[in-house]
Every structure is written in C-alpha cells, then in structure tokens.
Amino acid sequence: MLMDKLRDGAQSRVAKLIFWLIILSFALAGIGSYLNRPANSDPAVVDDEAIPARTLEQSYQNERARMQAQYGESASQLLSNPQYLTQLKHSVLERLVNQVLLNHKALKAGIRLSDDQVKDAIRQMPEFQTNNTFDNQKFISVLSRIGYNPDSFANSMRQDLSRQFWLDGVLTTEFALPSEADRLDALYQQKRDVKVITIPVSAFTKQITLTDKDIDAFYKAHSNEFMQPEQVKLNYVLLDSKELAKSIRPTDAELKAYYQQNSAQFTEPARLKVAHILITNKDEKAAQEKAAELLAKLKAGADFAQLAKAESADTLSARQGGELDWFEKGVMDPAFEKAAFALNQKNELSPVVKSAFGYHIIKLLDKQDAVVTPYDKAQKVVRQKYVDDKVKELFAEQQQKLSDLGFENPDSLDVVADGLKLPIHKTDFISAQQLPAAINVPAVKTLAFSEKLRDENTNSEVIAVSDSVALMLHVADYKPASVMPLAEVKDQVIAKLQKAKAVEQANATANALLTKVQAGQNIDAELTKLNAKVDEKKGLARFGADSPAQFAQAVFKLAKPSGTAVSAGLYADDQGNQSILILEKVTVASESADSQLKQGLSQQLIKLKQEDTYGALVEQLRQNAKIKYAAQTKETTD
Template identity: 45%
Template sequence: MLMDKLREGAQGRGAKIVFWLIILSFSLAGVGSYLNRPADTSPAKVNDQPITAQEFDQAYQSERGRMQQQFGESFAELADNPEYVRQMRQAVLDRLINQLAVDQQAREAKIRIGDQQIKDTIRAMPEFQKDGQFNNELYLNLLSQARLDPNSFSESIRNQLLQQTWASSLTGTDFVLPSEVTLIDKLLQQTRDAQLYTVPVAHFQKTVSVTDAELETYYKANSNQFRSQEQVNVNFVELDAAALAANIKVEDRELRDYYEQHIDQYRTAERRQVAHILISDKDAAVAEKQAETVLTQLKGGADFAALAKEFSSDKLSARNGGELDWFERGVMDPEFEKAAFALSKPGELSAVVKSQFGLHIIKLVGVQPEHERPFDEVKADVLAKLKADKARDLFIDQQQKLSELAFENPDSLDVVSESMGLKLQQSGLMTTSTAKAPFDDAKLKQQAFAENLRDTNANSEVITVGEGKAYVLHILEHKPAMVRPLADVKADVEAAVKLQKAQVEAEKQAATLLSKLNNGEDVSALVKELDVKVESKTGISRTGATLVGTLLNELFRMPHPAADKPVRKLVAMPEGDQVILVLNKVTDTDQPSAAKSMLQTQLAQGRMIASQAALLQQARDAATIEYNPLFNSQPVSE
C-alpha cells in the first residue's frame, strides 16, 4: 500500500518538475565543470606562439641553479623573500619573451643553423672540456646539474646561434668614423690643472655646541638608529657526514665487488681518429663525380693530405691534411660515424659517404680500443666512492634517528646528545649580523630566530646544510630588539647632532670662501681660521688616481676656463667636508695615444652591443605579447 502511494506520487506533475530540475542542475554542473577546466597555463604568448609552462619552469629552475652557485648558502634567504622570487620569475619570463621575439624574426629572415654547427659549438665550449678536449661525461654531468637534457640544450644553442647570426647580419655593417676615434682619444688624453680648497667638517665639530633639547629632538626623530638588535642564545647538535665517513671500515672484498658493479665508470669507450675530404657543390651530380674522381686517385696511391688541401670544402681540417680530432660514438653525423667505425685498420679508405654536409671520403688514422682501467690503478678512487656511499647511507639513518629523538624529547637536546654521542654546543648571544659559523647559513639563522621555536620552547626539526651536515637547535635565551634608552646612547646621539650642525656650518663657511674667491679678495686669513687645506694639482687625467671619484667627475664636467678666469665649483663630500674646485687650465694634445687602435675596436664593440640591444627592443616592440594574468599565481616546482 505504501509502495503504491509512492509510485503514484512519483507520477505526479510536481514530482516530474522536481525530477527535471535535478537533471538540469546536474547538467549545468557538468557544463560548469567543463567550462571551468584549468585555462591555458602558458605564462605568455608572443605573436600567438606560447611559451609553455614546461619551458618556463625549466628556465626558472636553471636560473635558480645559477643563482645558488653564485650566492651559495645565502641564496636560501633570498629565495624566502616572495618579492625577490616574483621579480626573478618575471625576469626569466621577459628573457624567454625576448628570445622568442628575436627567434621569430630570425626565422622570418630564413636563417638556418645546421646540426654540425651546433655540435661544433658545444664541443668547443670550455665548460665541457677536460685537458683541452671535449669530455662527454663532463658534458652530461653538467647538464644534469642544470636540470637540462641534451636535446633541449642543443635546441637552446641552436636558438642562440640563430639569434646571433640574425643580429650579426644586421649589425655587421656598424662602423666608427675615424673622426670619432680621434675625438674620444683626444678627450681621454686631456689633462686639467686645478686647485682644491677643502673646508673640513671636523673643524666645526670641535666648536659647535649641543643642548639637551636638541639631543632629545634628534633621539626621538631617529630612534631607529639606536635600536639594539634582537639576540638569541642557541643550543645545538651537529651531525657531520665527513666525521661518519672517517670511521667507516671497508673490506677489500667490498672494494672489488664495488669495482665490478660499477665497471662502466672505469671503462673508456672506443675512440677513433680519421681524416676526411669533404666534397660539396650546389649541383649534386658535379659533387658526386668529383668525389668519385678523388677516391679513384686515392686508390691509385695519391697523397690524401695533398688532395684534402686541394679539394676539401672543410678548409679547417684541410690545413691539417683532413685530420679531425679523436671522437667516440654518438658525436658525429650518423652516416659519417657509421662509415668511420666500419673501417678496421689505419690507412683504410671508405667509399663515398653522403651526409647532410656533403660527400665524404674517410681515411682511418688511428683507433683507441675500449679500455678498462685495472682495479689496482683505481683502488683509491673506488675506496673513496664506496666510503662516500656508506657514509651517505649512514648519514640518512642517523639523520632519521636524530629527528625521532629530537621530537620525542622536545624540551632540550640533552637526551639527543647523550644517545647519539653528539657534542652539545652553544652559540652564545648573537644577532643576525654577528652570527658566526654555523649560523652564518641562512636556514640555520632563520630557525635560530624563529618565533615559533621560542613560543613552544621545543627542539627544531632537523635542518640540513649542504649535502653532509644536519643540525637540531633549541633556543635557550632571547632578547628582543628595542630602542636603547637615551642615557645609554647619549654619546652617539651627541656625535650625530654635532656632525649635522658642523656640516651646515661647513657648507655656510665654504660658500663664503667661494664668494670671496670669485670676487678676487684675499682669503688667506679665512683659510687659516677654518683650517682649510689648499692643494694645487697639475696634469690631472680622466683615468688617473690623482683625485677621488666624486671630485674627478665634477672637475671634468666643468667648462673650460677663459683666459686668466678660472672656473670654480663647490662640491659637498659624502663625509661632510666641503671642497671648492678651481679649474685653472685645460691641456689638449693632437698626438694619438698608443691605445688609439684598441680604442677603435672598443668603440666598435660598444656600438655593436648597443645596436643589438636596440634590435632586441625593436623585435619586442614589434611583437604582440600577451601575458597570462594567472602567471604569478601558478606554482613552480622547487
């Protein structure tokens, strides 16, 4: 009966309306979820071409790595500043935008960069060379540290070469006029004769008086100058991987097992040296005919080096008889490499080999077979690596134990110290500016001054520093920053007020002295009264060290003096002294300097750099750039 009534209710008009409202709500929810799917995550677009989130993240992580290498442990403190991170992210994005804008213009100009040019550029980079030769293992290790893979790195080199070629094609016609070089050379050789009247602020510091009211007023207006810094005293224990490694014993059997398990680390891949003759011509038939002719001559006993110098399009290797550097597999063009490694004995010739660069005839010069370094030769290296591996594992285990003990006994580090045999150390009262090792590390310093550790009176979590040290801290004492009482800093306040008043008086008296000099009056009495230092200097040059930078810059900004009418100028020095510069004479020379030829090169380089910067700006201005408004809220993997 009950079920029948329910069935009847479900067939009523009201139930149907409710039913369709439910269906509609689900439909709209579905549509809403579809419409509200994550939007385009690309941080920006340049002429509708996106810079992908992956590209940005890779560039950002590479920049972080570079900054960490540059600033070391202090980078952690910078990275904790949200505004610094925001600016760094924006700088990385702007660089990617610039690169893409230039890349687009270069590609529109039909500029192409070949794979061999990229390989040659990478192999020539000193970062990847060991003992003057390209080292593939070093190359891969450095890319790994920078979070790059070979393909993406090669593509970045391609883009750089593309942009450089494009920029060079447009700025290669820049030149510097001989008259410009002559004028600048003349200006650099120009010398000036001057007199200096230095009105010392120290003279007035001895004579100015200060009232208690002035002290009180200055103290209140500048109270932040007299704040004591926050201080803490910290207990800590240190876990050191190097100390653990020193106590690790390794059996000879373990060394041999490690050597056999990691034999690839002690194996040198097969390398070959070849000579080649490269035949290239726009007409493929002509090139092929010439290559076959040269090969026939070689088979008939002709000298390979002589034919390389005569016919090879690779002029660099041709000068050396066609010989190339030693190489292993995976470096050269695939077809070239296949043919080179198919040769079996020195002096053997290949058939004509076609690659993307043209037609090659290859002669095997030498073979360095795969070589395994014997155990006895690398035993010391194996021992160091095995001990490092064991120390790393032990360090991780001890670090876990340290974390557990510090958490289970939060009130002090006594139990931690006793249980793990770690020395309990104390920092003594320190400020953020006086902290010494190990608290000069940003992460440790931050935890030492962390408010939550003070409030809970608990041990810190384990703090790792570098790859081999870990610490736990416990704050013993805290002294907050506060404005020191006037009575404690009265001498400092008095000195500051005296200096301020002395600077005003020195400027006033220097102005009076300048007025008298301009009016041609005798100033000897005033000079003596004010302890003015008078100096005469001749032959002052722009590049000399005769004057401090502030005075030197001002002196060479002053106009040339007229006959018997020196030019004078009052200059306030940073420490409070007032200096009257008197320019008496300007001496020019028409004789070229020994550096004139170098100057022309420097000016040309400077102009080229300025032109390239202008081209970059032009490419950016011409592009339509769209920023993703969600860019700064998108997460970036750390």
C-alpha cells in the same frame, strides 16, 4: 638630471629590471604559504588575492639575507635599526603587491607557458649548470637551500616568465630618436676645467670643545648609530657526510662485488686516432660526388694528408693532414663515430660518410682496445668510489630521518640528536654576522632570525649548507636590537660628535668664502690661515675614472660661465672636507662619429624611458586596483 641618471645607468632599476622580475618571486615569494594560514592575518589583499603573512615574512627575511650577503657590515648597521626594519618590511610588502598586480595583468592578457617552455628556461639557468650543462643534482641541492621543490619552483618560474613576457610587450616598444642620442653624445663628451679649493675638516677638529651635556644629547639624538644588533642563542645538529664516511668499513668481498657490478668505471674505453677529409656544399649531391671522387683518388694511391690540406672544409685538422685527436665513443657525430669504429686496420679507409657537418672520408691511423684495470691495481679507487656511493645513500636516508624526527618532535632537538646519535651544538648570543663558519650561509641567517621559529618555538626545516652538509636548528633565546649603553660607546660618541661639529664649522666657513668668491673678492689670506689646498683640474670628463663620481657630478652641475660672473659651488667629500669649485672653462666636443658609442647612448635612453614607463604602469595598476592592508585598511577602487 638626465646625465645623473645615465651615470647610474648600470645600476638603474631598468638595467636590472628583467632579471629582477624573473628572480623576484624566487627571492621574495613562498609557494606553500597560501595553505593553513589563520583567518584575517593577511598583510594585504590585492583584488581578492591575499598576500599571506608567511609569504611576507619569508620575503622579508630573504631580503635581509640578501642585504647581509651583499653589503656585509654596512648592512648590519642598517638592519640593527628598528625603524629601518619597519620601513624595509613595508617596502617588501609593496613589491609583493606590485608583483601580484603584474601577475593579474599577464593572466588577463592570456599569456600561458607550456611545461616544455618552463623546463627549457630552468635548464638554461647558470645556477643549475655544471660545465655549461644542466646538472639535476645541483638543481635539487640549490632548491633545497632556498626552500623549494621542483614543482613549486616550476610554478613560480611559470608565473615569473609570464609576467616577463607581458612586460616585454610593453617596455620594448620604447625607442630613442637620433637627435636625442646626438644631444646626449655632446653632453657626454663635454670637458671642464675647474679650480678646486679644499678646506680640510681637520683644521677645525682641535677647536671643538665638548661638554657631558653635548655628548649625552648627541648620543640620544643618534641612538640608532650605536645599536647592538638583534641576537639569538642557537642549538643545532649537523649532518656531515665526512663524519658518515668514517662509519663505512667495507669488507674485501663487498669491494670485489662492487668492482664487478661497476666494471665500466674501471675500464679505459677503446679509442681511435683518425684523419678525415670533410667536404661541404650547399648542393648536397655535388658534395657527395666530390667526396666520392676524392675517395677514388685515395684508393688509387693519392696521398691522404695532401688531399686533406687541399680539399678538407675542416681547416683546423686540414693543416695537420686531416688528423684528429684521440677520441672514444660518445664524443663525435654518431654517423662519423660508427664509421670510424668500424675500421680495423691501420690506414684503412671508410666509404663516404654523411654526418650533420657534411661528407667525410675517414682514415684509421691508430686504435687502442678497451683496457680493464685489474682489481688489485684499482682497489684504492674501488674503495673510495664504494664509500662515496654509500655515503650518498646514507646521507639521503639520514636527511629524511632528520626531517621526520624534527617534525614529529618540534619543541627541541633532544629527540633528534638521540635518534641520529649526533651532538647538539650550542652558541651563546650571536648576531647574524657572528654565525659559526660551519653554518654561515644565507638560509641559516634567514631562519635563525625569523619570527616564525622563535614565536612558535619550533625546530627549523632541514637546511642544506652544501651538497654534503645539512642541519636543523632551534632558536633557544632571542634579544631584539637595542641601544648600547653610553658607557660602552662613549669614545665612539665623542669621535662622531667632534667630527660632526668640525664638518659643520668647515661647511659654514666654506659657504662664507664661496660668497666672497662669487662676489669677486680675494680670499688668499683666509686660505693660508686654514691651510687650504688649491688644485687645478683640466679637461675633467663627466664620467672619467680619475675623479670620484660625486665630485664630477658637482662640477657638471655648475652653470656655464657667462661674462664676468663667477660660476662656483661647494662639494664635500666622504671625510667632510669642504671644497669650493670654481668653473673656469667648458669645452664642447665636435659631433662624435663613433656609431658604437651613439648606439650605446640610444640604448641607455631607451632604458631610462622604460624605467619611466614601468613606474607609470605600476602606478596606474595600483590606482585601478582594490588593495587592502591589514595594519591600516588602504583601498583604491576604479
């Protein structure tokens, strides 16, 4: 059991626990949903804090969108099953309940985060960075796509971080003993030799005879496998920066004015090429004196390059005689930069300069003054920049107008389209996997299939498809998921039923042969008749890459052979082929001296213990809480 957990360690709940807890409310919780909700419509109330219906709906739709984005067609089949959707919604609600309980615990513990702590955490999130630097425009754009504004996101982040800090205090107390890691190491390195007798399912397929009654019964019993996913008809208007750019036709006077107002954009800045000698020492005074001594030698005629190679702490530039690449203002340490740009003549030396890195002597090798590109040569670039700036302004204005018109006229997109001079795009009935490419993003999937839009018959909010494209949609019609008629899927039904019956017969045959193997009987004749394949796998590792994980798991579940007893079991692959596994040898490795491996195993053990602790903690919180559900009033008290 422990080793089974370790196999899935990288995918385990605890391995992703902290990340999940941080983003849970981003993905699952809405902020504004506590306002203007109808009385008594809350799906759950946790210790007097309500989980609103709108929060649950948004959480549910976001979870669906996440599954579709991650698993594609596999998720579509699940999400077309009404029974599964009910279970999914219940699961999302339970996660929200757990989240509220943990929030309350963190609050009672007195954990508070300052505004600066929250801002720092947000600025460090890679989702909001460009070239490892926080990008405010990207931040605003991403928030728009997931339905947040900066204040609501910061509030959600504050709550999530508080919960994380409290959980860290609980979960990081877990530890693993060296003896536990040693035992796990021995199990990890164990090797096994196994004989594999594979009975192909194809040996039974031709023996299957089906009647119409069989086909009809299978179709009804497995109707959830033949579902037409829910579908919608959509109307939408698309606001595209590329189309807006076509309407911008600047005059030459406007372009010249723009050129003058933004002259810095069309100027190649002044830049320098210098060499330097860097002196560092824990004793600053000694470093300064050493730099002054070298400066005196240079003024007396010493060779700068030779001194740099011998004395400079900047080993990379020292190899080149202290030479640095060309640079402009705003690149170097401020003190270094100020001293360098104060030099005017080639080979001129600076005084000793103190920077954040130590003490420098700087020599000017070359200098290029700022060069302004004439308007005639820059005209093409000026036009493009002018259009880009105007498009950004116009796009922002049109987005606001789109939002206002859609809110003021929620019943359709007609007024919106007229007001913005945009066409209304219309789809036929489509599933979530058939969205037009131009609008195929998670946010659209979430809203297009949300109960809110179709039940209230309202326009959506403005959805940011990208930094340059936005849209508003209206659900014109809806078809719930339904079972496809037998006539349309009969071939699929027959294929599945034949496969199921063949697998059933193959399994029965394999079980009968397994009994004989365990009794020590010879089965060669039966294997020949079945065209079975016999293979030997030597030195199979528990986590080896040469065999499927489930196969290795089945092999390592077999008991170690003892005496004349045969240790054997069954394994079925994903095609239904049945294999009899006969364990022939177990090789126990000597104790590993790999400290890095043992450290990794210790960390994995700690994660498993944290998982158990987290589960027990949540269960205790639930037992001591008052939880009321709208559907079936469910309450537990102290």
